[in-house]
Amino acid sequence: MLTKRIIACLDVDEGRVVKGVRFLDLRDAGDPADCASAHARDGADEIVLLDITATSDKRHTMLDVVSRTARELFIPFTVGGGIRELSDAAAVFEAGADKIAINSAAVRDSTLIGKIAARFGSQAVVVAIDTRRVNGGFEVFIAGGRISTGRDAVLWAREAADRGAGEILLTSMDRDGTQSGFDCELVQTVAAAVSIPVIASGGAGSTRDFVDVFRDGRADAALAASIFHFGIENIGQLKRELYVANVPVRWPC
């Protein structure tokens, strides 16, 4: 049976893993390569590394950090942040990423999704969507949540899928870093609108939150950062509890 994936996310700033609350107030959580290996050992199904200030600083992804993190990692590895064109994506794949995540650049030029998918395959293209509830809808934000776009997250997810995205990484900015639970309504709405896997992100705090987002939210995968980095929840322990709760997970692993 296809299992629900638990993804550990490394938000990286200046070569260090950091984590904030609602995209602000960053705290240091260690070296990316060390964190990635530790999470993989604990049972993480995938690692996502986001260079969170690459876009706002207008620079390219830190390729040395990517290649150092990829070296001893034998589970899927996604890298995002600062990928603006096909050549940026090619460099990130060359450095050892299996998938790239694009966010701001895809909103600015949606043909980028198809260009990368045509060269590297849809399975390698994750479109990341940062969204916040605005006037009863879900609005898309870019540049690490700094710029509002006026676009609807559900429509954008559908367009991204049509243009060749292989997965949607859906982050609720309202829940990010709050540990108050995933926005199941958001996830469920997007999951029902697209035929590609949806990764839920933002708000993970407890095992219950994961059970809810897999059952009610119909997420294919769930991503978390703070609770894993700061030892609030060990991935192995979490998967054991999900297994007991009859959520299909890769366990033991």
Add this chain to the structure above:
Amino acid sequence: MIAIVDYGAGNLNSVKKAFDHLGAATVVTRQPAAVAAADRIVLPGVGHFSALSILDNGGLRDALLQDASAGKPFLGICLGMQWLFEGSEEAPECAGAGILAGRCHRFPSSVKSPHVGWNSLTVRGGSRLLRNVAPDSFVYYTHSYQAPVVAATTAQTEYGARFSAAVEQGNVFGVQFHPEKSSKVGLQILKNFCDADL
């Protein structure tokens, strides 16, 4: 020396990195002569079936078929495994190797496609490639087309329906999943391929 065939597939580096980790010597090449000189061949792959048409140029296809029929250990990964079959619905104009009978098809519309994530194997006993792999191990998949279950199938996975997860016919092996991304289970499978004494 293991030749990893370079036809522009996305997962070349990951496959090489996994063999490096196992201490196996590899060469990434698209030269038929280098493929012929190697004692094992890996055809990696991820992406569109039509990408395999590159093999038809420059004699690479013939070199691979010749080596495979001469008994050299050959491992096709993902698209590389699908190439072992006659062809795929994904690119009907592009011929597979035809070493195994049957064609690759899309997943039924009852399930999301691509099939992405960790799914479990049902391993048939006696496989050399899957030696020391627990019969219900989890492996990582990412693909939109599936190969049929045939006589050479040594492991199956269920997604919408059952498909070939691993095949084995003499010296020719194939896996639909990504061993280079399947943690300890995947590394064990690659090690078995390095050790396969044929």
